[in-house]
Amino acid sequence: MKTAVPSAYGLLRELSRAFRGEGIEEPEREAEILVCHALGISRTELYMDACHVDERALRVLDSLFRRRLRREPIEYLTGCAEFYGMRFRVGPGVLIPRPETEMLVEEAVRILNARKSAAVDVLDICTGSGCIAAAIAAEVPSARVVATDISAAAIGYAVENARLNSAGNVVFVQGDLFDPVGGRDFHLIVSNPPYVKSGDLAGLQREVSGYEPREALDGGEDGLGFYRRILEEAPQHLREDGVLLLELGAGQCGAVAEIASECGLRVARVLKDLAGIERVMVLEGPAVQGRA
Ligand SMILES: C[S@@+](CC[C@H](N)C(=O)[O-])C[C@H]1O[C@@H](n2cnc3c(N)ncnc32)[C@H](O)[C@@H]1O
Structure with missing residues (x-):
């Protein structure tokens, strides 16, 4: 993954493409989740593409991306799972x-x-x-x-x-x-x-x-x-x-x-x-x- 991507939306597109290439089942959804998690933003903010992406967030995202490619479950990466309309901490x-x-x-x-x-x-x-x-x-x-x-x-x-x-x-x-x-x-x-x-x-x-x-x-x-x-x-x-x-x-x-x-x-x-x-x-x- 390149690290000099300037916008959140750009990151989303790059990550989706990389996940698809690696055979991750739901590349767009997972990319969305990880970009939002790494940048600490909501889905709406992601699609408004108005947030600032700094070096620290890029490093976090890169580490999550690598862990996901090793097939660590996405819920372990974000630390949470949805169940029955409620949020649960997992790891x-x-x-x-x-x-x-x-x-x-x-x-x-x-x-x-x-x-x-x-x-x-x-x-x-x-x-x-x-x-x-x-x-x-x-x-x-x-x-x-x-x-x-x-x-x-x-x-x-x-x-x-x-x-x-x-x-x-x-x-x-x-x-x-x-x-x-x-x-x-x-x-x-x-x-x-x-x-x-x-x-x-x-x-x-x-x-x-x-x-x-x-x-x-x-x-x-x-x-x-x-x-x-x-x-x-x-x-x-x-x-x-x-x-x-x-x-x-x-x-x-x-x-x-x-x-x-x-x-x-x-x-x-x-x-x-x-x-x-x-x-x-x-x-x-x-x-x-x-x-x-
Ligand atoms: C299939 S998981 C279910 C977890 C949760 N109830 C769910 O539905 O997501 C089974 C659980 O049984 C626990 N377990 C395994 N052996 C057990 C035992 N002898 N006594 C009590 N719990 C046990 C495991 O630690 C694990 O959390």
């Missing part, structure tokens, strides 16, 4: 929230809003950046949300993200799956656990395999290790009429439904994402089934 050590996970939040909010009780207890297992927990907490102020993750780095991001999004009704605890909540039970348990088969990890996009934490992705040999553990333990932590919501990986629905049935849980429904993939499983405990 090395935490999974970047994915758009398909918004379905899990939408369904959780729908279920919680349909309940009659004033206060509801919600547990988010494998919270990562805290995106699911903070979004539910912000959308349903009467919810008392607890969220767990084994990674100290993830918990650090999650705490900051709840604060940034003014979600005061959520607490984060570090630990293995249900361990941090002891004998407590919940009206709603949600989880987007690691679900990639260990053998498939190396073949993921370079942005994912090279940068995102392995512990956020690796679901064991068949990708189902976390579903087994969560489904086995969930019945002890669900209230009488409690519901469990799980995000699923592509092609895992049948196997997860089988494990659920062995654990005494019933699949109430499965929601497909925009690509037609069975993405969210809604499960009920034995008490609800008894009443049906």
Whole structure:
């Protein structure tokens, strides 16, 4: 990349061209994001092309450009990701929230809003950046949300993200799956656990395999290790009429439904994402089934 480009708009055009040449999937969008980030300007200011570009900004942009060419995710470069219309801090050590996970939040909010009780207890297992927990907490102020993750780095991001999004009704605890909540039970348990088969990890996009934490992705040999553990333990932590919501990986629905049935849980429904993939499983405990 040349460094003596005088205007923001000129930089945008040069960066887009370079990204396109390097096979970056959305060259214009990513160039826009990085130029705005490096120059500290909005999109509108970028297109007005009226801002001053100094040497320092050029150096920052050049460094971001090189990191992106090494396929570091753009969200790690800017330090933030959008999820459910909210902004979340992300960086090395935490999974970047994915758009398909918004379905899990939408369904959780729908279920919680349909309940009659004033206060509801919600547990988010494998919270990562805290995106699911903070979004539910912000959308349903009467919810008392607890969220767990084994990674100290993830918990650090999650705490900051709840604060940034003014979600005061959520607490984060570090630990293995249900361990941090002891004998407590919940009206709603949600989880987007690691679900990639260990053998498939190396073949993921370079942005994912090279940068995102392995512990956020690796679901064991068949990708189902976390579903087994969560489904086995969930019945002890669900209230009488409690519901469990799980995000699923592509092609895992049948196997997860089988494990659920062995654990005494019933699949109430499965929601497909925009690509037609069975993405969210809604499960009920034995008490609800008894009443049906
Ligand atoms: C697929 S990521 C989901 C993150 C976030 N909920 C989201 O949807 O973006 C899975 C998360 O599970 C966490 N994790 C892995 N093993 C765990 C364990 N034994 N107990 C709790 N969390 C675990 C990882 O640190 C990671 O943050």
